[in-house]
Amino acid sequence: MKDNTLIFETLKQDVQTRARTGVLHLEHGPVQTPVFMPVGTNGTVKAVHHSDLKGMGIQLILANTYHLYLRPGIEVIKKAGGLHTLTNWKGNYLTDSGGYQVFSLAPFRKITPEGIKFRSHIDGSYHFLTPEDVVDLQCGFGSDIMMPLDVCTSPGITYRKALEALETTKEWAKRSILHRSQKEAEIYGLLFGIIQGNFFEDLRKRSADDIIGLDFPGIAIGGLSVGEPFQEFVHYLSYTAELLPSEKPRYVMGIGTPEYILEAVENGIDLFDCVFPTRIARNGSVFTRKGIIPLKKSRYAAQIEPIDTQCGCPVCKHYTRAYLRHLFKAGEILGPMLATLHNLFFMEHFVRDIRESISVGAFTEFKNKFLAEYTYGNSDT
Numbered sequence: 001m002k003d004n005t006l007i008f009e010t011l012k013q014d015v016q017t018r019a020r021t022g023v024l025h026l027e028h029g030p031v032q033t034p035v036f037m038p039v040g041t042n043g044t045v046k047a048v049h050h051s052d053l054k055g056m057g058i059q060l061i062l063a064n065t066y067h068l069y070l071r072p073g074i075e076v077i078k079k080a081g082g083l084h085t086l087t088n089w090k091g092n093y094l095t096d097s098g099g100y101q102v103f104s105l106a107p108f109r110k111i112t113p114e115g116i117k118f119r120s121h122i123d124g125s126y127h128f129l130t131p132e133d134v135v136d137l138q139c140g141f142g143s144d145i146m147m148p149l150d151v152c153t154s155p156g157i158t159y160r161k162a163l164e165a166l167e168t169t170k171e172w173a174k175r176s177i178l179h180r181s182q183k184e185a186e187i188y189g190l191l192f193g194i195i196q197g198n199f200f201e202d203l204r205k206r207s208a209d210d211i212i213g214l215d216f217p218g219i220a221i222g223g224l225s226v227g228e229p230f231q232e233f234v235h236y237l238s239y240t241a242e243l244l245p246s247e248k249p250r251y252v253m254g255i256g257t258p259e260y261i262l263e264a265v266e267n268g269i270d271l272f273d274c275v276f277p278t279r280i281a282r283n284g285s286v287f288t289r290k291g292i293i294p295l296k297k298s299r300y301a302a303q304i305e306p307i308d309t310q311c312g313c314p315v316c317k318h319y320t321r322a323y324l325r326h327l328f329k330a331g332e333i334l335g336p337m338l339a340t341l342h343n344l345f346f347m348e349h350f351v352r353d354i355r356e357s358i359s360v361g362a363f364t365e366f367k368n369k370f371l372a373e374y375t376y377g378n379s380d381t
Contacts, residue, residue, distance in 0.1 A: 007190065007217050008033075008249045008270075012359050018241065018268030019363045021355050024060075024249050026144040027188045028084065028092040031059045033249065034265050036256065036351045037094060037273035038344055041067050043087040046278055047333075047340040050089050056348045059091050060144070062273045065137050066098025069129075070120055074140050082142030094145035094273070097134050099194075099222075100152050100254070111151060111168065131172040132179045135191065139180075143189045147220065148176035150194045155228040162198035169196045170210045177214050192218035192251060199232060201239055208243040219244055220251040221269075225260065234263050241267040258287075258350060258374055262367045265354055277347050281339035284328045287346040291375030293321075295339070300325045313345035 012021045024031040038045045038053065041064045045053060053061065063083065068074075072086075080086035083093055099116075108119035115130035131149045138146035149172050151165040173193055180191045193216035197203035211219060221240050224233055237252065244250050249270045255261060256274020264272055277287065284296040288308040293300070295307075306316035307324070315324075315338045327335030357366035 008247070010246070014358050014363045015361065016364050017266045019265045019354075019358050020268055020270070021358045022249070022270060024270065026060070026092045026190070028090065028144055029059060031092060032355060033270040034261075034351055034354055035060060035271055036261065036347050037062045037271060038278065038347075039064075039273055039275045040087075040089075041275075042071070043068060043083055043089075045340075045344070047282060047336045048278075048344060050087070052341055053344070054091065056345055057352075058344070058348055060094060060271075061089065061091065062094045062096060063141075063143075064096050064098060064101065065134060065141075065147075066096075066101040068095070068141065069098065069137055070122055070127075074137055078140045082140075084142055092144040093141070094271075095138050095141055095143040095147065096253075097138075097147040097149045098129075099147075099150045113168065113171070116149065131175045135176050135179045135183075138189060139183055139187045142187075145218070146180070146189045146191045148173050148191060148194060150196060150222060152223055152226065153196065153198045154226060155199060155232075157198060159200060159203075162196075162200055162203055165198070166196050166203050166207050166210075169194065169207065173211060173214055173216075177216060190217045192216055192220050192249075194220045194222040194253075195240060196223045197240075198223055199228065199236055201236075204236065204240050205243060208240060212243075212245060216248075218249040218251060220253055222253050224252060225254045225274075230259070233260070237263060237269075238267050241269060244268070256347070259371065261351070262354070262371065265358075265363070266367065277343040278340050281343040282336040284325075284335070284339065286324075286339050287343050289370075290373055295321060295325045296328050297325075307342055308346070311342070311346060312349075313342050315339075315342040315345070 006025055008022055008024050010020050010022045022033045024033055038061050040061045043063050077083055077086055110117045115128055117128045119126055134149040150169040153162055153165045193211035195207045195211050197207040251271040252264045252269045254274055255272045256276035285292050285294045286307050289310050300321045303321040305320055308316055357363045
């Protein structure tokens, strides 16, 4: 994407909230926002074909730098001509830096001012990555959106620890954007900045000022949805989002349930991702407009009806709850495949309905009506 190309444009701003619709202009096609990104950690969204994703209208998926670096490795990806060519995905890729994965490997990693030393979860080998390395990897992938290396922290840490992580994230952000600016002109991927600060308002403000000052083309809010209570998530999301410039796309990392997404959209967030919809699908749980249902339970054994009578996905058109339960109980791989297809279709049409509600000035009514019918968690609808 050339420097003088329009990256993001707002189409409709809600008058009651910060919710908005827009278009994110990326190298592999425009993306309508708000948008949910399915997670394709290893260059594939588990249990679903790329053609099905395209057929749903999905324009952007997430892959992970940590995992792709370890396997198949950057040389294989570059030899293939980039991640899009290797995976035959014609849409856009956002690649996470791997910072969260290293965060989750806390006993096996060491953070230094220069970078991160970590131990592979695959074979136990040790690796060291700098912020510059992470940019190089994502440029080699041909990512449409790249994320810089950052330090994600857990709820409940001390102020001093949160400040140390923030300062490291800031320095790595400076190094990342400088290194990105030195890459060849034909590399078009956009590098977004990441705000940290844990659950301290002054640190969130300080991190936002730091990242905004570096003039990234897009900004992510990190360090949320990491185990904190929902109301704490809502508070710090709202507080941080209000600090962000309106002309740039905003991304909240790691949210993928309707109640979290609705809060994010209400606060003007444009992008979000999570493994939740596909992970629960592989374990036999599926979304409906009334909540999540766990298909493996015996009560669904003889229910000769679709997962959701309001859903128009191929699964709900052709299969019943009873059949899907049978597939899961019999250990048939088709069960996770069909459940994944349904859950991604549900999420894609959920955010599409959100965009439509904003376009007609009815987002608050849509949110209230949806949540009045939807039961959080693993309901037994």
